[in-house]
Amino acid sequence: MDLTKGHPTESAPVWSAPENRYTEFLVDSGAFHVLAADLSGTGRKDLAFTSHSGDIVRVYRQTAPRQFVAVDPQDIVGFHPNDIIVLSNSPKRYLLNAEGAGELRVAEVNAEGRFKQLAKYPLGNVLSSTPFSWPGWGPISLAVAPYTGTAITLLRDFNPETAEVKDVLTLPVGRDPKRVQVVDIDKDGTPELILPSFWDNQIWAISYAGPDQPPKVQVLASFKRGWPRQVLPLDVNHDGAMDLLVPMSTRERIAVLLNDGQGHFHEGESIPYPGKTGIHTLASGKDGEGRYLLAGGSGALVLYRERQNTPGQFETLLAPIQNWPNWVELVDVDGDGSLDAVIASQDAQESRVIYGPLWKAFSQLAGQPNESKQQESKQQDATKAAKQASEEEKK
Numbered sequence: 001m002d003l004t005k006g007h008p009t010e011s012a013p014v015w016s017a018p019e020n021r022y023t024e025f026l027v028d029s030g031a032f033h034v035l036a037a038d039l040s041g042t043g044r045k046d047l048a049f050t051s052h053s054g055d056i057v058r059v060y061r062q063t064a065p066r067q068f069v070a071v072d073p074q075d076i077v078g079f080h081p082n083d084i085i086v087l088s089n090s091p092k093r094y095l096l097n098a099e100g101a102g103e104l105r106v107a108e109v110n111a112e113g114r115f116k117q118l119a120k121y122p123l124g125n126v127l128s129s130t131p132f133s134w135p136g137w138g139p140i141s142l143a144v145a146p147y148t149g150t151a152i153t154l155l156r157d158f159n160p161e162t163a164e165v166k167d168v169l170t171l172p173v174g175r176d177p178k179r180v181q182v183v184d185i186d187k188d189g190t191p192e193l194i195l196p197s198f199w200d201n202q203i204w205a206i207s208y209a210g211p212d213q214p215p216k217v218q219v220l221a222s223f224k225r226g227w228p229r230q231v232l233p234l235d236v237n238h239d240g241a242m243d244l245l246v247p248m249s250t251r252e253r254i255a256v257l258l259n260d261g262q263g264h265f266h267e268g269e270s271i272p273y274p275g276k277t278g279i280h281t282l283a284s285g286k287d288g289e290g291r292y293l294l295a296g297g298s299g300a301l302v303l304y305r306e307r308q309n310t311p312g313q314f315e316t317l318l319a320p321i322q323n324w325p326n327w328v329e330l331v332d333v334d335g336d337g338s339l340d341a342v343i344a345s346q347d348a349q350e351s352r353v354i355y356g357p358l359w360k361a362f363s364q365l366a367g368q369p370n371e372s373k374q375q376e377s378k379q380q381d382a383t384k385a386a387k388q389a390s391e392e393e394k395k
């Protein structure tokens with residue numbers, strides 16, 4: 001299997017590898033982000049790729065496991081769009097970070113996979129919005145990261161029907177803050193908002209201080225270099241306290257910040273990245289086979305699997321690709337219980353879903369026979385040798 005050839009075309013925008021091991025999707029001008037969610041209301045996961053340079057969202061509807069129908073590109077997202085997220089579940093509402101239009105757009109999706117705008121909130125320079133809930137702040141508030149800038153915007157009590165808000169807070173957090181994660185780092189039941197700032201290599205926490213108090217902003221950790229685009233919560237050492245993974249975009253490592261259980265962090269042993277410098281995007285996930293990380297870098301997808309006998313340690317497989325992913329997710333797309341790798345690629349022909357079991361799938365893509373195949377071929381070799389021996393005896 002070879003991931004370095006792009007297969008989907010204008011006339012056939014969905015391309016499936018032999019035995020449906022992975023599916024490729026055409027996204028003109030390359031994909032910036034992908035949302036894997038039941039957009040069309042069938043119970044199956046569909047995909048919505050946004051193209052920042054192509055000014056479109058492209059939906060692929062999953063009509064049967066691993067079978068997708070392409071919906072025509074939609075311009076609902078305006079000029080230079082960024083992430084699309086699920087805003088609320090009943091009724092299902094989506095939030096489009098329409099950077100060029102200077103708006104957050106609330107939308108619904110019909111059974112054909114077409115977005116329809118319902119409301120909008122004017123806000124410039126939006127990259128990504130993360131829903132969170134704090135006591136007295138209403139059911140949904142949003143933490144909005146800028147495409148470039150120096151502040152996170154908190155929209156208190158965001159109404160998912162009308163896009164009205166109760167209050168707006170602008171919090172300075174370093175140089176170029178990126179996407180926000182919601183993590184209860186001190187285990188007091190109220191989550192903190194965690195994010196990296198890119199140019200000054202810092203990890204920040206925004207903490208709830210009371211219904212009408214300004215939130216507390218603090219630096220959790222500083223690095224000398226690395227330019228982190230993301231921070232990802234994972235209890236690396238299995239002690240019940242959420243640790244933080246910080247993939248570095250100019251280093252060959254994922255930094256590990258270990259939590260003392262009260263929200264104080266110290267740097268642990270980092271996780272090496274076996275590809276060419278550095279990491280564009282990282283996802284984590286867990287299924288029946290264990291815990292995984294998926295890193296997307298220049299010319300490589302790297303799958304990490306936690307070693308069963310040494311928790312917190314990972315083994316890796318590297319699948320070569322032509323370009324680089326802007327976003328990856330680990331989600332069970334086909335509904336078979338195994339996580340699948342969802343990739344939004346800078347390359348128009350390299351956005352994909354690679355179906356689990358992931359270790360087996362990546363063994364094939366990395367050109368390494370997986371364990372069971374190895375055993376199988378050893379057995380075949382042994383059988384062949386035995387047969388030859390007995391045939392030679394007959395002669």
Ligand SMILES: [Ca+2]
Pocket residue numbers: 234235236237238239240241242243258259
């Ligand atoms: Ca921990």
Ligand SMILES: [Ca+2]
Pocket residue numbers: 331332333334335336337338339340355356
């Ligand atoms: Ca699956």
